[in-house]
Amino acid sequence: MNSPLPSMQEAAQEAEFQLLAAKDLLEWQCALSSAIHLDHLHNGGKSAGALAELAKYFSDTGFGGVYSAIDQFKQLGKSEPAPQNTQYEKEARIPLKEFAKGRQHVAAQELGVQQAAISKAIRVGREIYVTPHADGSYTATEVRAFPSSTAWEGEQ
Template sequence: MNSPLPTMQEAAQEAEFQLLAAKDLLEWQCALSSAIHLDHLHNGGKSAGALAELAKYFSDTGFGGVYSAIDQFKQLGESETAPQNLQYENVSRDAGGAQ
């Protein structure tokens, strides 16, 4: 699948979204760890197995978007013809003409 490379701004926005999603998943993992610990202390670990399975599910499914965003940045960094944000070009022209 050869899709066009996103602009740096689009890739940065996607990376920001994916990192925020990953942050949420890590916070959920931390909460699950606390719940497993409390379950062992107060309930003899009766729910620990189910909570551990949920933690594994989050781990297995949650970070694919982060890897995709990293790959996009890698492709942009290696591309000699990476799309540029036209707004920056216009700002440069305006600044040069104002002198």
Template sequence: MNGPLPTMQEAAQEAEFQLMAAKDVLEWQHALIKALHLDHLHDDGKGIGALFEVAKYFSDTGFGGVYSAIDQFKELGESAPQNAEMSNRGAHGIGTSVSLAEFAERRQIAAADQLGITQQALNTALKLKRQIQVLEMPDGSVTAIETKVFPAPNRRARQ
């Protein structure tokens, strides 16, 4: 890809356009398959050559834009800049997270305040080694997400 990377909004708009175009091509291919079937049933396949040429055209031109949009998203994802001004606790926006232990290291009171919990609750979660990931949002707020095994390993068996 030559030139500057598109913004996420531009890339999303292009992806939507390409997906709608791909949907149209799939609908056309479905109609073509039905036409091939009807030609075979009612006209002994006399029009199959022309219909095959249309199918070949769809095959040659139908998804080039989709592949280009996929490449564009891949490049955009690989080269997304990080915000150097954001406080660095290891998380850089939605989708990037750090463990609760790493987030709270040497700053439990401040970490608890950011999460909206007490320092005691934070300390308990750390002692129990709960599987909690902390995500830092672009606006500087944080969200904590806990991963648990389901069903719980010590769960009683049904009688």
């Protein structure tokens, strides 16, 4: 079959639908299991066979759509490169004071500086932002007026 691939949005909507359908089927399976258990406790298992057949029917027919949605995503992944979010790093800036709050030693290690440098930068009010990167690393960037003096006010 050579039908065109769905767009990412169409595939995501189909996947959401299929996952919600699968969720319903799993809830029904759970309810059937409870019904079988209750049937054994209170009715000697007289309806257990029919309930088990219904459970088998659900398990045999219920997840084909999920597999189809997974295949659609696989095809999309092969045909369209994932969109790159160039804004991610700009939007993810965290003020140093917030980044290091309660964990200055760890923050210093993550930035490759001494803990004292973190402490002093926060104490004197330097405007420093930390950017997390997809690979788990961090960089810190300082915002300074231009032109600036060589020393910050208040630094000793």
